[in-house]
Amino acid sequence: MLDEMDKQILLVLQEKARISMTELGKAVALSQPAVSERVKRLEEEGVIDHYRAVVPAEKVNKPISAYVLFHTKSCERFVDYCEKTEEVIELHRISGQYNFLLKMVADSLQSLESRMNKLGEYGDSTTLIVLSSPIKGAKVIPCF
Incomplete structure (x- = not known):
C-alpha cells in the first residue's frame, strides 16, 4: 500500500x-x-517498473509523429508486425470502432506514408499527424 x-x-x-x-x-x-x-x-512490488533515458524523436531525426487508429481482424499478425516495425513506438488495444491505437515516428511524411501503405495490408486506419505537443511525458500522480 x-x-x-x-x-x-x-x-x-x-x-x-x-x-x-x-x-x-x-x-x-x-x-x-x-x-x-x-x-x-x-x-x-513493480510500482517502479524500470528506469530509462527519454530520447526526443526529433533529436534523432524523426520529427514526424502520428497517432493511428487501426481496425484489423488479424490482431495477432498485426501486433507481430508492429513489434518488428521501428516506427511504431507505442501500441494500445482499445475499445470502439477501432481496435488499436499506434503512436508512430518518422523522418519524413513520405516515409510515414510508405509505412502506412504497408500497414494497410492488415486493415483500415485513420492517421492523425501531431502538430505540437503542449504536454509531453506528464508525471503519473499516485493515488492511494
Missing part, C-alpha cells in the same frame, strides 16, 4: 530518475538508508 512518502518519492523519481539516494532522501526528508529501502520495495 502506497503512503504519502511513497508518493513524494515517485514524483521526484519521475522527474529525475538518476538522482542519488542521498539527494532523493534530502528531497523527501528521509535518510539515505530509509529512502533506499523504500525505493527497493517500490521496485520489488
Whole structure:
C-alpha cells in the first residue's frame, strides 16, 4: 500500500530518475538508508517498473509523429508486425470502432506514408499527424 512518502518519492523519481539516494532522501526528508529501502520495495512490488533515458524523436531525426487508429481482424499478425516495425513506438488495444491505437515516428511524411501503405495490408486506419505537443511525458500522480 502506497503512503504519502511513497508518493513524494515517485514524483521526484519521475522527474529525475538518476538522482542519488542521498539527494532523493534530502528531497523527501528521509535518510539515505530509509529512502533506499523504500525505493527497493517500490521496485520489488513493480510500482517502479524500470528506469530509462527519454530520447526526443526529433533529436534523432524523426520529427514526424502520428497517432493511428487501426481496425484489423488479424490482431495477432498485426501486433507481430508492429513489434518488428521501428516506427511504431507505442501500441494500445482499445475499445470502439477501432481496435488499436499506434503512436508512430518518422523522418519524413513520405516515409510515414510508405509505412502506412504497408500497414494497410492488415486493415483500415485513420492517421492523425501531431502538430505540437503542449504536454509531453506528464508525471503519473499516485493515488492511494
